Amino acid sequence: METRYIKTHRSKDIKRSPLVVAKEILNRLNTQYGTKLGLIYKEIKKQNNIQQIDFAYALNFLFILGQIEYIKEYDELIKVKNETI
16 A cells, blocks of 8 residues: 655755745735735745745645635635634
């Protein structure tokens, strides 16, 4: 049986860890700062110098946990749960 897991740490730089990026995404959604997916990515990239794959890992992680939901028509993220990770 093959075990599947979420890759939570990709590089030696802790600021690029998907867990840290996921926390930044939730912080942006908590403050209602730009729920547009592209705006959130640009701000976090500018602040932490992340790559797009790190952002994608973090989004998948939050989606699997049920923390966020993506609305395709408006290209927006919404927070589903108020719990913290």
